[in-house]
Amino acid sequence: MAAPSSLIALKKPIFLSFSPHNIFNTKPKTLILTTQLKTCSLVYSSSCTSINSSTTQPLVLNNKQEEKEEAEAEVEEEVSLGSIWREVQGCNNWEGLLDPMNNHLRSEIIRYGEFAQACYDSFDFDPHSKYCGSCKYHPSDLFSNLGLNLHKGYTITRYLYATSNINLPNFFQRSKLSSIWSQHANWMGYIAVATDEEEVARLGRRDIVIAWRGTVTYLEWIYDLKDILCSANFGDDPSVKIELGFHDLYTKKEDSCKFSSFSAREQVLSEVKRLVEYYGQAGHEISITVTGHSLGAALALVSAYDIAELNLNHIPENNTKVPVTVFSFSGPRVGNLRFKERCEELDVKVLRVINVHDKVPSVPGIFANEKFQFQKYIEEATSFPWSYAHVGTELALDHKKSPFLKPTKDLGCAHNLEALLHLVDGYHGEEEGEEKKFCLVTKRDIALVNKSCDFLKSDYHVPPCWRQDENKGMVKTGDGRWVLPDRPRLEPHRPEDITHHLQKVLGTSNGEPKLLH
């Protein structure tokens, strides 16, 4: 791991400076260090209560006193993301950045969460579509179709698919039709790389993102998990184990299908190998960031571990390691304690963002988990097969702290990614064991919370589950008929692209049996 950046001053608390007038219409200033210690709750406390519930303009703050306080803050130094990116990516396990919440980190968590959310927003869930289970957009248009301006600096270089021929009936989407794009595959996400030079400069490095799709609302897949551990077998240590369903999802393939004739694993490893080699040879600073929500968070951790275990993040030209970071949202446990330890040995940095009311992060591992004092003993001495441990640093948020959300017992709300990103936006750390007052910081639109759930208070006039296509994608043709239009042909994997790099990674062109259980 490279040395921490020069930002030693980060040990001091960091505050965002923002105009209290209208947090939705003003661009947040960049992160500012203050010498004057002033807690965030002092700055925002009274204004945060002034939510105007009768208008769609949700937050208009106009407290003169606070403006004055803000003006008094002594600004020492502006710090760019590019200069502290290694800290934001977790080189110090996010120490000192979470409480109070560093604003660069906040923006980056949200940005990576949006990479994961893009997997939902572009996925065809409609069982009446012959494209059910695929991505609705071409890789070159995905971010622009979703209006994700922040992500336009990236180019998607590969779509990821998994075979649906594994036993997760409530996860995979299947079309009801017979003639469809693929009988055996589901789109699982994508790999993108920062290509816009302005964005690369802002980030301070060439960022490779791997985003995995999960399930946006339906949690039934969790009941399909058998909670059975199996050896990952990505490295040499058979005691490193992960849940069988995640392992299958990641490693299984279907020879007869051109989208899943390579496993998700083979697709990821070959593409990461190719990108790291390409940019590493050119001497670029690189980061690998893996993200996902729900089941996608599990795949994010598995693939990040795999990349590190296979040493794909090593650049031989200058003998450096590319940092591997997981921004995990609402993720379940993935593997055993040994898996967790191995991730730590390999310096895989994991920030686990969860809602404390969400049930998914509490499974699997209800019998034995990282909170159990003797886990190491029972795992090593008795080979207890249902022992799971979370990996990394937890950022636990509580939706009850947001004044924008209504009370709900809907587990889908507590598990919702957009709602979680909303909580990240309003989180400021703790004080005397209590979470500080919830105050939104970035321009992030609260309406996004209700995109696919019913969680916002009705005062905000945002319909529940509002994200939907016009007429379910039906369009009127020139002769007046309504049809589901054909989409541009989906590009399957070109075997030669994958085998070439797979050979370098695994020493075999189509996956060595030993490695690809």
Place this chain on the structure above:
Amino acid sequence: MAAPSSLIALKKPIFLSFSPHNIFNTKPKTLILTTQLKTCSLVYSSSCTSINSSTTQPLVLNNKQEEKEEAEAEVEEEVSLGSIWREVQGCNNWEGLLDPMNNHLRSEIIRYGEFAQACYDSFDFDPHSKYCGSCKYHPSDLFSNLGLNLHKGYTITRYLYATSNINLPNFFQRSKLSSIWSQHANWMGYIAVATDEEEVARLGRRDIVIAWRGTVTYLEWIYDLKDILCSANFGDDPSVKIELGFHDLYTKKEDSCKFSSFSAREQVLSEVKRLVEYYGQAGHEISITVTGHSLGAALALVSAYDIAELNLNHIPENNTKVPVTVFSFSGPRVGNLRFKERCEELDVKVLRVINVHDKVPSVPGIFANEKFQFQKYIEEATSFPWSYAHVGTELALDHKKSPFLKPTKDLGCAHNLEALLHLVDGYHGEEEGEEKKFCLVTKRDIALVNKSCDFLKSDYHVPPCWRQDENKGMVKTGDGRWVLPDRPRLEPHRPEDITHHLQKVLGTSNGEPKLLH
């Protein structure tokens, strides 16, 4: 009633001549009289079975034999709609036009059904919208927004509203929000008039359309009906009675609301008076066509009766009567036997199009109805208060005859207007007590059937309930926020417009108490 048109030859059977190659891509020719008697089932029988179920092009006919048969048919005379419009509007109670189905009548039933369907497609049902219960479009844009090219020859001259302060809780749509367009009103439909001279020429007269909104799928309102009869009191005979709920819906008003400070009745009567006077003075031939589906069909009959009872269809300049026709879809019974008789005395022509599997046309009147031999006796002698009679000519269709539809027990499907129009398109009359083979005639798109129900066989690849707005009407603003945009201000009634004509109709400027129970 004016004399029937010159089309005496109509006593003979009438057939549509059409190219069997592709009924969806060829424009149907106009109605053609043939001397050679040849039943429709002979012409279409074998080709109708050649439904290609694996493609979205649902019907491609290619039977050489039938082409030959068609060529043999001797074409005597092409008859335009304009020359037979009085028959199509029912001056002879549609005698000879329904079996086999006259093609002009078929097209006109569908066209008027689309006027009624437009009330659904433009209605804001969303309880999360502050415009819930209103029409989504400005009157000038309604038809074009719905892509109804056939209806562009009409200009909407008035929107109709009813007060929701009556006891039909499952009919009226109410917003969950507090600040809304109206606390007391629901949009109920519109009045339009043919203004395009080409369309007027095609129709053969200046057509005034009154279209009433019903309920597209939810049938709960039917349980709210108390089945209690009350005197209509639109004329002098108190024995003419209609169901109390329909009467209230039509006559009640709410002074505090500028949309329902006039009752629906007052809105209709004043506007019809104005239009008939305006075009009658100019010497135009005029028709009044009232249409509606479900509860809207009940209002269509009530208002048509009212217009005729008040003699609003009389043109004093040339002492002629404007024909008043109701195209009623899936309508319930409305009034007692005396009401029915009075409609007949007043020459109100009613074509009741129903699906035999729909329950709505069987209510109210389960105790005593037109099928009951002694209805006249019990109504007159005992004043039995639950005696109802259907009015007019029935066109009973059976959704089981359509090869495009799947078996369903969903009552909403059997009641669906789009499905009913599909049945009209394929209906050819009866033969030996059996409905002839179902064959589509017009270009009407089968995908429309699934607009708001799940009724088409899955072979046709049309998603169920596909009619929906993109993102429930949420749009992204310039600063990246998602909002429900404000709509142009809804135009309430201008009292001076209504009172002036109401005065002429009812002898009072705001509705005489005697008449407006």
